[in-house]
Amino acid sequence: MRVMVFVKATEDSEKGLLPTEDMTEMFEAMGKFNEELVNAGVMVDGDGLKPSSAGKRIAFDGASRTVIDGPFAETRELVAGYWVWEVKDMDEAVAWAKRCPNPMPGPSELEIRPFYEMEDFGDAMTPELAEREQALRDKLGSQ
Template sequence: MRVMVFVKATEDSEKGLPPTTEMTEMFEAMGKFNEELVNAGVMVDGDGLKPSSFGKRIAFDGASRTVIDGPFAEARELVAGYWVWEVKDMDEAVAWAKRCPNPMPGPSELEIRPFYEMEDFGDAMTPEIAAHEQMLRDKLAGE
């Protein structure tokens, strides 16, 4: 399954990137972690995002569109970076996420969200195919 892992923003990350020693060490640890993800075939994509002061929001209400300039309040609801991982299940995603070095100087949070997959679109599976698959499975189990 494919998951997106969000690195949540913090007040520090929203301020930009003062290159402290602590940050350099974190980047080093993060580099190693990323390498591990790549070597395990788990990493599909990933990148960091600039603080929300560089961002814009488009608010919809009926036909109206309002553009709101960043920065946005509620730093912890914002995203500072993301990965896309290919994992077997959510347990594996959690196990990898726990291995991640703390991405921020203070307390911080990762959020894992699975993508919709083909199997989630049940209409692709006709009753005949489902029945046939079940029959095959029963047959295999019986042998």
């Protein structure tokens, strides 16, 4: 089972402040945690994101596209970083997340969301569509 683990943004992360020496301990702890995830074969990908002031949103309405510049309101709804984990089930993902050092200098939150798998789509995922999807995944893996 693949899950995406979101590190939710905080007011501090949205300020875009670069790490200071007093954050060295937090970075070391997170580095060790990431190393454990990699060594256990759990971590597929992960990274931190710049604050929403550096981002853009694209709003869709039919054929219309509108670009919205950051920063975005509702900091608690934003993402400051992510991991993609391969776990046996949600219980394992929760167990790993509970071992995570606090990713922010203050109160913070992780959110775990499972990816859709091919079998979740039932008959709508025809063998032809599944084959095309697998070909794309194979191509991505070889790049």
